Amino acid sequence: GTLTRVEAESAAITQGAVESNHAGYSGTGFVNFDNVVGSGIEFPVDAASAGNVRLTLRYANGTSVARPMSVSVNGGPPVVRDFPGTTTWDGWTNAAVDVSVTAGANSVKLVATTADGGPNLDRISLR
Numbered sequence: 001g002t003l004t005r006v007e008a009e010s011a012a013i014t015q016g017a018v019e020s021n022h023a024g025y026s027g028t029g030f031v032n033f034d035n036v037v038g039s040g041i042e043f044p045v046d047a048a049s050a051g052n053v054r055l056t057l058r059y060a061n062g063t064s065v066a067r068p069m070s071v072s073v074n075g076g077p078p079v080v081r082d083f084p085g086t087t088t089w090d091g092w093t094n095a096a097v098d099v100s101v102t103a104g105a106n107s108v109k110l111v112a113t114t115a116d117g118g119p120n121l122d123r124i125s126l127r
């Protein structure tokens, strides 16, 4: 299917800031979530039909401690996903999350579940 890319810096951010002080991001920067429970991001997923969509999240976590975020679609039940450490803040890597969407407009929300907040998030690719 069609691959769609959403730059994190153009999505709806809660308790986070767009920054560009670590190399290797796409677009104009990345999102640095505040180091609090509840920092997060919400972005649209437009699906031609109902079914599973793979979200590929490009992130960096320059610590050795995973930064979990809950993932929920259209306000549905959250599923927690770990974002393991990537050693450095310019060490970007991909994490896949499969979500079930309805046909048409969907909203996917990621929310940090620990006081470390989320990892730095560069972009989300969908297919």
Ligand code: GCU
Pocket (backbone or CB within 6 Å): 022, 032, 033, 035, 089, 116, 117, 118, 119, 120
């Ligand atoms: C550092 C780093 C930030 C990162 C932050 C964090 O300050 O420079 O890009 O977001 O750590 O721990 O979340």
